[in-house]
Amino acid sequence: MADSVIGAAGAGGGAEVPVDLRPAARRTAAVVAGVEDAQLGDPTPCTEFAVRDLLRHIDALAVGLQYTARKEPGDVTAAAAGGAADRPLPDDWRERLPHDLADLAVAWSAPDAWTGTTQAGGFTLTGTEGGLVTLDELVVHGWDLARATRQDYQVDEPGLRAVRDFLAAGVSEGEDGEQGIFGPVVHVDADAPLLDQIVGLAGRDPAWQPPGSA
Template identity: 30%
Template sequence: MSDIDLLAGILSKTGDLVEGVHPDQLSLPTTCASYDVEALRNHLVGWLQVFRAGCEGRAYEGDPAAHVCGDDPAGEFRTAADGVLAAWRTNGFDRQVRVREGELPARMVFDMTLMEYLGHGWDLAVATGQPVPFTEEEAAEALARAEVTLPPRFRGEGQAFGEIVPVAEDAPAVDRFVGFLGRDPGAARPSAS
Protein backbone atom coordinates (compact mmCIF):
# COMPACT_ATOMS: atom_id res chain seq x y z
CA MET A 1 0.00 0.00 0.00
CA SER A 2 1.34 3.45 -0.88
CA ASP A 3 1.75 6.16 1.74
CA ILE A 4 -1.09 8.18 0.21
CA ASP A 5 -3.40 5.15 0.14
CA LEU A 6 -2.56 4.45 3.79
CA LEU A 7 -3.45 7.99 4.84
CA ALA A 8 -6.54 8.04 2.59
CA GLY A 9 -7.88 4.90 4.27
CA ILE A 10 -7.30 6.21 7.77
CA LEU A 11 -8.85 9.60 7.00
CA SER A 12 -11.84 8.03 5.26
CA LYS A 13 -12.54 5.78 8.23
CA THR A 14 -12.09 8.64 10.69
CA GLY A 15 -14.47 10.75 8.61
CA ASP A 16 -17.03 7.95 8.87
CA LEU A 17 -16.58 7.98 12.66
CA VAL A 18 -17.12 11.76 12.72
CA GLU A 19 -20.30 11.24 10.70
CA GLY A 20 -21.44 8.51 13.08
CA VAL A 21 -21.55 10.79 16.12
CA HIS A 22 -25.13 11.40 17.28
CA PRO A 23 -26.17 14.73 18.82
CA ASP A 24 -26.94 13.05 22.15
CA GLN A 25 -23.36 11.77 22.35
CA LEU A 26 -21.58 15.14 22.27
CA SER A 27 -21.13 15.40 26.03
CA LEU A 28 -19.87 11.82 26.50
CA PRO A 29 -16.36 11.43 27.93
CA THR A 30 -13.53 10.13 25.77
CA THR A 31 -10.26 8.37 26.53
CA CYS A 32 -8.64 11.82 26.25
CA ALA A 33 -9.28 13.36 29.66
CA SER A 34 -9.44 16.92 28.35
CA TYR A 35 -12.01 16.17 25.61
CA ASP A 36 -15.61 15.14 25.55
CA VAL A 37 -16.93 13.85 22.20
CA GLU A 38 -17.78 17.32 20.89
CA ALA A 39 -14.37 18.75 21.84
CA LEU A 40 -12.62 15.76 20.26
CA ARG A 41 -14.61 16.18 17.05
CA ASN A 42 -13.71 19.90 16.97
CA HIS A 43 -10.06 18.96 17.55
CA LEU A 44 -10.09 16.44 14.71
CA VAL A 45 -11.53 18.92 12.23
CA GLY A 46 -9.54 21.94 13.42
CA TRP A 47 -6.18 20.17 13.28
CA LEU A 48 -6.91 18.59 9.91
CA GLN A 49 -7.28 22.13 8.60
CA VAL A 50 -3.84 22.93 10.06
CA PHE A 51 -2.31 19.89 8.34
CA ARG A 52 -4.03 20.85 5.09
CA ALA A 53 -2.69 24.39 5.19
CA GLY A 54 0.84 23.17 5.88
CA CYS A 55 0.69 20.55 3.14
CA GLU A 56 -0.49 23.22 0.73
CA GLY A 57 2.46 25.44 1.66
CA ARG A 58 0.54 28.07 3.56
CA ALA A 59 0.13 29.10 7.18
CA TYR A 60 -3.08 28.24 9.00
CA GLU A 61 -4.90 31.38 10.05
CA GLY A 62 -6.49 30.95 13.45
CA ASP A 63 -6.25 28.67 16.44
CA PRO A 64 -7.18 25.02 15.85
CA ALA A 65 -7.96 24.67 19.56
CA ALA A 66 -10.73 27.23 19.12
CA HIS A 67 -12.31 25.48 16.13
CA VAL A 68 -16.01 24.72 16.48
CA CYS A 69 -17.65 22.57 13.84
CA GLY A 70 -20.64 23.91 11.98
CA ASP A 71 -23.76 22.02 10.92
CA ASP A 72 -21.82 19.42 8.89
CA PRO A 73 -18.74 18.27 10.82
CA ALA A 74 -18.26 15.21 8.59
CA GLY A 75 -18.39 17.42 5.50
CA GLU A 76 -15.82 19.80 7.02
CA PHE A 77 -13.62 16.84 7.87
CA ARG A 78 -13.87 15.31 4.40
CA THR A 79 -13.18 18.61 2.65
CA ALA A 80 -10.03 19.09 4.73
CA ALA A 81 -9.03 15.44 4.20
CA ASP A 82 -9.41 15.78 0.43
CA GLY A 83 -7.20 18.88 0.55
CA VAL A 84 -4.54 17.11 2.63
CA LEU A 85 -4.42 14.14 0.25
CA ALA A 86 -4.35 16.34 -2.86
CA ALA A 87 -1.49 18.40 -1.41
CA TRP A 88 0.58 15.30 -0.60
CA ARG A 89 0.00 13.99 -4.12
CA THR A 90 0.94 17.31 -5.72
CA ASN A 91 3.77 18.47 -3.47
CA GLY A 92 5.35 15.19 -2.39
CA PHE A 93 7.65 14.53 0.55
CA ASP A 94 10.93 16.25 -0.39
CA ARG A 95 10.24 19.47 1.50
CA GLN A 96 9.55 21.11 4.84
CA VAL A 97 5.94 21.50 5.99
CA ARG A 98 4.67 24.25 8.28
CA VAL A 99 2.78 23.07 11.35
CA ARG A 100 1.68 26.06 13.40
CA GLU A 101 4.78 28.15 14.21
CA GLY A 102 7.49 25.90 12.82
CA GLU A 103 8.47 23.74 9.89
CA LEU A 104 9.21 20.03 10.04
CA PRO A 105 10.35 17.46 7.49
CA ALA A 106 7.42 16.39 5.34
CA ARG A 107 7.79 12.71 6.28
CA MET A 108 7.54 13.57 9.97
CA VAL A 109 4.38 15.65 9.41
CA PHE A 110 2.90 12.84 7.32
CA ASP A 111 3.58 10.30 10.08
CA MET A 112 2.17 12.67 12.70
CA THR A 113 -1.01 12.90 10.64
CA LEU A 114 -1.32 9.10 10.51
CA MET A 115 -0.84 8.89 14.27
CA GLU A 116 -3.26 11.71 15.01
CA TYR A 117 -6.14 10.39 12.95
CA LEU A 118 -5.82 6.70 13.74
CA GLY A 119 -5.31 7.45 17.45
CA HIS A 120 -8.12 9.96 17.79
CA GLY A 121 -10.30 7.93 15.44
CA TRP A 122 -9.96 5.09 17.94
CA ASP A 123 -10.79 7.51 20.78
CA LEU A 124 -13.94 8.65 18.98
CA ALA A 125 -15.03 5.10 18.14
CA VAL A 126 -14.61 3.94 21.73
CA ALA A 127 -16.39 6.98 23.19
CA THR A 128 -19.40 6.68 20.88
CA GLY A 129 -19.69 2.89 20.79
CA GLN A 130 -18.83 2.64 17.10
CA PRO A 131 -16.77 -0.28 15.81
CA VAL A 132 -13.06 0.54 15.50
CA PRO A 133 -12.72 0.48 11.69
CA PHE A 134 -8.96 0.48 11.14
CA THR A 135 -7.34 -2.52 9.47
CA GLU A 136 -4.49 -4.56 10.87
CA GLU A 137 -2.24 -3.22 8.09
CA GLU A 138 -3.13 0.43 8.78
CA ALA A 139 -2.57 0.07 12.52
CA ALA A 140 0.69 -1.89 12.12
CA GLU A 141 2.09 0.73 9.75
CA ALA A 142 1.00 3.59 12.02
CA LEU A 143 2.62 1.84 14.98
CA ALA A 144 5.90 1.34 13.11
CA ARG A 145 5.98 5.04 12.25
CA ALA A 146 4.94 6.12 15.76
CA GLU A 147 7.82 4.12 17.24
CA VAL A 148 10.22 6.21 15.14
CA THR A 149 8.39 9.56 15.40
CA LEU A 150 7.36 9.81 19.07
CA PRO A 151 10.30 10.46 21.42
CA PRO A 152 10.05 9.78 25.18
CA ARG A 153 10.20 13.50 26.06
CA PHE A 154 6.59 13.91 24.84
CA ARG A 155 5.27 11.38 27.37
CA GLY A 156 4.08 11.68 30.94
CA GLU A 157 2.46 14.26 33.18
CA GLY A 158 1.66 17.47 31.30
CA GLN A 159 2.74 16.03 27.95
CA ALA A 160 0.74 15.19 24.83
CA PHE A 161 1.12 11.41 25.34
CA GLY A 162 0.87 9.12 28.32
CA GLU A 163 3.37 6.47 29.25
CA ILE A 164 3.30 3.34 27.09
CA VAL A 165 0.59 0.91 28.20
CA PRO A 166 1.94 -2.64 27.96
CA VAL A 167 0.03 -4.75 25.44
CA ALA A 168 0.64 -8.38 24.49
CA GLU A 169 2.89 -8.80 21.45
CA ASP A 170 0.24 -10.95 19.76
CA ALA A 171 -2.55 -8.42 20.37
CA PRO A 172 -4.19 -6.76 17.35
CA ALA A 173 -2.07 -3.97 15.88
CA VAL A 174 -4.63 -1.30 16.77
CA ASP A 175 -4.38 -2.32 20.45
CA ARG A 176 -0.58 -2.20 20.31
CA PHE A 177 -0.77 1.18 18.56
CA VAL A 178 -3.06 2.82 21.11
CA GLY A 179 -1.05 1.24 23.93
CA PHE A 180 2.07 2.83 22.47
CA LEU A 181 0.28 6.19 22.44
CA GLY A 182 -0.47 5.79 26.14
CA ARG A 183 -4.07 4.58 26.01
CA ASP A 184 -5.41 1.40 27.58
CA PRO A 185 -6.94 -0.64 24.74
CA GLY A 186 -8.86 -2.66 27.32
CA ALA A 187 -10.50 0.41 28.89
CA ALA A 188 -14.24 0.13 29.34
CA ARG A 189 -16.16 1.92 26.66
CA PRO A 190 -18.20 4.86 27.93
CA SER A 191 -21.93 4.39 27.56
CA ALA A 192 -23.30 5.60 24.23
CA SER A 193 -26.76 6.28 25.59
Protein backbone atom coordinates in the same frame (compact mmCIF):
# COMPACT_ATOMS: atom_id res chain seq x y z
CA MET B 1 -21.60 8.98 2.04
CA ALA B 2 -18.28 9.72 3.72
CA ASP B 3 -16.55 6.82 1.99
CA SER B 4 -17.80 7.91 -1.45
CA VAL B 5 -16.73 11.52 -0.88
CA ILE B 6 -13.14 10.58 -0.10
CA GLY B 7 -12.97 7.81 -2.68
CA ALA B 8 -13.91 10.23 -5.44
CA ALA B 9 -11.75 13.10 -4.22
CA GLY B 10 -8.64 10.91 -3.87
CA ALA B 11 -9.01 8.92 -7.04
CA GLY B 12 -5.71 8.44 -8.84
CA GLY B 13 -3.51 9.76 -6.01
CA GLY B 14 -1.29 8.15 -3.43
CA ALA B 15 0.53 5.60 -5.62
CA GLU B 16 3.93 7.23 -5.22
CA VAL B 17 3.79 8.31 -1.57
CA PRO B 18 5.31 6.34 1.34
CA VAL B 19 1.91 5.51 2.81
CA ASP B 20 -1.63 6.15 1.59
CA LEU B 21 -3.69 8.23 4.03
CA ARG B 22 -6.97 7.69 2.22
CA PRO B 23 -8.10 4.51 4.06
CA ALA B 24 -7.62 6.15 7.48
CA ALA B 25 -9.34 9.34 6.31
CA ARG B 26 -12.29 7.34 4.94
CA ARG B 27 -12.68 5.35 8.14
CA THR B 28 -12.48 8.40 10.39
CA ALA B 29 -15.01 10.22 8.19
CA ALA B 30 -17.39 7.27 8.50
CA VAL B 31 -17.06 7.37 12.30
CA VAL B 32 -17.75 11.12 12.32
CA ALA B 33 -20.93 10.51 10.32
CA GLY B 34 -22.04 7.91 12.89
CA VAL B 35 -21.86 10.22 15.92
CA GLU B 36 -25.26 10.94 17.47
CA ASP B 37 -26.23 14.35 18.86
CA ALA B 38 -26.86 12.80 22.28
CA GLN B 39 -23.21 11.67 22.42
CA LEU B 40 -21.60 15.10 21.96
CA GLY B 41 -21.06 15.62 25.68
CA ASP B 42 -19.77 12.11 26.38
CA PRO B 43 -16.18 11.46 27.53
CA THR B 44 -13.50 10.04 25.25
CA PRO B 45 -10.23 8.13 25.79
CA CYS B 46 -8.51 11.47 25.04
CA THR B 47 -9.26 12.64 28.56
CA GLU B 48 -9.12 16.39 27.92
CA PHE B 49 -11.79 16.11 25.21
CA ALA B 50 -15.48 15.29 25.25
CA VAL B 51 -16.88 14.02 21.94
CA ARG B 52 -17.78 17.57 20.89
CA ASP B 53 -14.23 18.76 21.62
CA LEU B 54 -12.72 15.83 19.76
CA LEU B 55 -14.82 16.64 16.70
CA ARG B 56 -13.56 20.24 16.89
CA HIS B 57 -10.01 18.95 17.05
CA ILE B 58 -10.50 16.65 14.07
CA ASP B 59 -12.03 19.57 12.17
CA ALA B 60 -9.04 21.78 12.99
CA LEU B 61 -6.41 19.18 12.06
CA ALA B 62 -8.24 18.19 8.86
CA VAL B 63 -7.90 21.79 7.68
CA GLY B 64 -4.57 22.75 9.24
CA LEU B 65 -2.60 19.73 8.09
CA GLN B 66 -3.57 20.48 4.50
CA TYR B 67 -1.40 23.61 4.83
CA THR B 68 1.36 21.38 6.19
CA ALA B 69 1.10 19.12 3.13
CA ARG B 70 1.20 22.07 0.76
CA LYS B 71 4.09 23.66 2.70
CA GLU B 72 2.17 26.89 3.29
CA PRO B 73 3.47 28.15 6.65
CA GLY B 74 1.44 30.79 8.44
CA ASP B 75 -0.83 31.30 11.41
CA VAL B 76 -2.48 27.89 10.92
CA THR B 77 0.72 25.83 10.93
CA ALA B 78 2.36 28.00 13.59
CA ALA B 79 -0.45 27.45 16.10
CA ALA B 80 0.19 24.99 18.91
CA ALA B 81 -1.31 21.55 18.37
CA GLY B 82 -4.46 20.58 20.25
CA GLY B 83 -5.91 24.05 20.67
CA ALA B 84 -9.46 23.27 19.57
CA ALA B 85 -11.36 24.39 22.65
CA ASP B 86 -11.99 27.87 21.32
CA ARG B 87 -12.94 26.68 17.82
CA PRO B 88 -16.71 26.29 17.54
CA LEU B 89 -18.04 23.08 16.10
CA PRO B 90 -19.72 24.09 12.82
CA ASP B 91 -23.46 23.42 12.60
CA ASP B 92 -22.88 21.40 9.43
CA TRP B 93 -20.11 19.26 10.92
CA ARG B 94 -21.56 15.96 9.65
CA GLU B 95 -21.29 17.21 6.07
CA ARG B 96 -18.23 19.43 6.47
CA LEU B 97 -15.83 17.10 8.29
CA PRO B 98 -15.96 14.26 5.72
CA HIS B 99 -15.22 16.77 2.96
CA ASP B 100 -12.35 18.30 4.95
CA LEU B 101 -10.95 14.83 5.60
CA ALA B 102 -11.26 14.05 1.89
CA ASP B 103 -9.31 17.20 1.04
CA LEU B 104 -6.69 16.27 3.65
CA ALA B 105 -6.19 12.84 2.05
CA VAL B 106 -5.87 14.45 -1.38
CA ALA B 107 -3.27 16.94 -0.10
CA TRP B 108 -1.10 14.10 1.22
CA SER B 109 -1.52 12.05 -1.98
CA ALA B 110 0.89 14.45 -3.71
CA PRO B 111 4.43 13.00 -3.64
CA ASP B 112 5.87 16.50 -3.14
CA ALA B 113 4.05 16.74 0.20
CA TRP B 114 6.41 14.08 1.58
CA THR B 115 9.63 15.84 0.55
CA GLY B 116 11.59 18.81 1.88
CA THR B 117 10.58 20.55 5.11
CA THR B 118 7.29 21.91 6.38
CA GLN B 119 5.60 23.13 9.56
CA ALA B 120 2.92 21.85 11.94
CA GLY B 121 2.00 22.86 15.46
CA GLY B 122 4.73 25.50 15.43
CA PHE B 123 7.44 22.93 14.70
CA THR B 124 9.59 22.53 11.61
CA LEU B 125 9.67 18.94 10.38
CA THR B 126 10.36 16.97 7.25
CA GLY B 127 7.62 16.25 4.76
CA THR B 128 7.74 12.58 5.70
CA GLU B 129 7.37 13.44 9.39
CA GLY B 130 4.45 15.70 8.53
CA GLY B 131 2.72 12.91 6.64
CA LEU B 132 3.22 10.46 9.48
CA VAL B 133 2.00 12.98 12.04
CA THR B 134 -1.13 13.41 9.94
CA LEU B 135 -1.70 9.67 9.65
CA ASP B 136 -1.15 9.27 13.38
CA GLU B 137 -3.73 11.98 14.14
CA LEU B 138 -6.25 10.29 11.86
CA VAL B 139 -5.77 6.82 13.31
CA VAL B 140 -5.50 7.68 17.00
CA HIS B 141 -8.30 10.23 17.08
CA GLY B 142 -10.41 8.05 14.81
CA TRP B 143 -10.08 5.30 17.41
CA ASP B 144 -10.79 7.78 20.23
CA LEU B 145 -14.01 8.88 18.56
CA ALA B 146 -15.09 5.38 17.59
CA ARG B 147 -14.54 3.98 21.07
CA ALA B 148 -16.31 6.94 22.74
CA THR B 149 -19.35 6.51 20.49
CA ARG B 150 -19.41 2.71 20.50
CA GLN B 151 -18.47 2.27 16.85
CA ASP B 152 -16.18 -0.29 15.23
CA TYR B 153 -12.80 0.98 14.06
CA GLN B 154 -10.31 -0.77 11.80
CA VAL B 155 -7.74 0.69 9.38
CA ASP B 156 -5.62 -0.87 6.63
CA GLU B 157 -2.56 -2.79 7.83
CA PRO B 158 0.06 -0.65 5.97
CA GLY B 159 -1.34 2.45 7.66
CA LEU B 160 -1.36 0.79 11.06
CA ARG B 161 2.23 -0.42 10.68
CA ALA B 162 3.38 3.06 9.67
CA VAL B 163 1.74 4.63 12.72
CA ARG B 164 3.01 1.92 15.08
CA ASP B 165 6.58 2.37 13.87
CA PHE B 166 6.30 6.17 14.03
CA LEU B 167 5.06 6.14 17.62
CA ALA B 168 7.52 3.44 18.72
CA ALA B 169 10.44 5.53 17.42
CA GLY B 170 9.35 8.36 19.72
CA VAL B 171 9.43 6.32 22.95
CA SER B 172 12.09 7.24 25.51
CA GLU B 173 12.90 6.08 29.03
CA GLY B 174 11.89 8.58 31.72
CA GLU B 175 11.87 8.67 35.51
CA ASP B 176 8.33 7.27 35.53
CA GLY B 177 8.85 4.66 32.84
CA GLU B 178 8.54 4.81 29.10
CA GLN B 179 7.31 8.09 27.66
CA GLY B 180 5.78 8.38 24.24
CA ILE B 181 4.93 11.37 22.10
CA PHE B 182 1.63 11.79 23.95
CA GLY B 183 2.76 10.88 27.47
CA PRO B 184 3.32 7.66 29.43
CA VAL B 185 3.07 4.50 27.35
CA VAL B 186 0.36 2.00 28.28
CA HIS B 187 1.98 -1.40 27.81
CA VAL B 188 0.22 -4.11 25.84
CA ASP B 189 1.34 -7.61 24.89
CA ALA B 190 3.93 -7.78 22.12
CA ASP B 191 1.58 -9.95 20.05
CA ALA B 192 -1.43 -7.64 20.57
CA PRO B 193 -3.26 -6.39 17.48
CA LEU B 194 -1.52 -3.48 15.75
CA LEU B 195 -4.30 -1.08 16.67
CA ASP B 196 -3.98 -1.99 20.37
CA GLN B 197 -0.21 -1.42 20.16
CA ILE B 198 -0.80 2.01 18.63
CA VAL B 199 -3.36 2.95 21.26
CA GLY B 200 -0.96 1.96 24.05
CA LEU B 201 1.94 3.86 22.49
CA ALA B 202 -0.37 6.89 22.27
CA GLY B 203 -1.00 6.71 26.02
CA ARG B 204 -4.46 5.20 25.87
CA ASP B 205 -5.78 2.00 27.43
CA PRO B 206 -6.97 -0.28 24.60
CA ALA B 207 -9.58 -1.66 27.01
CA TRP B 208 -11.15 1.77 27.63
CA GLN B 209 -14.92 1.78 27.30
CA PRO B 210 -17.43 4.62 27.65
CA PRO B 211 -19.32 4.78 30.96
CA GLY B 212 -22.24 2.38 31.12
CA SER B 213 -20.76 -0.14 28.71
CA ALA B 214 -21.44 -3.75 29.54
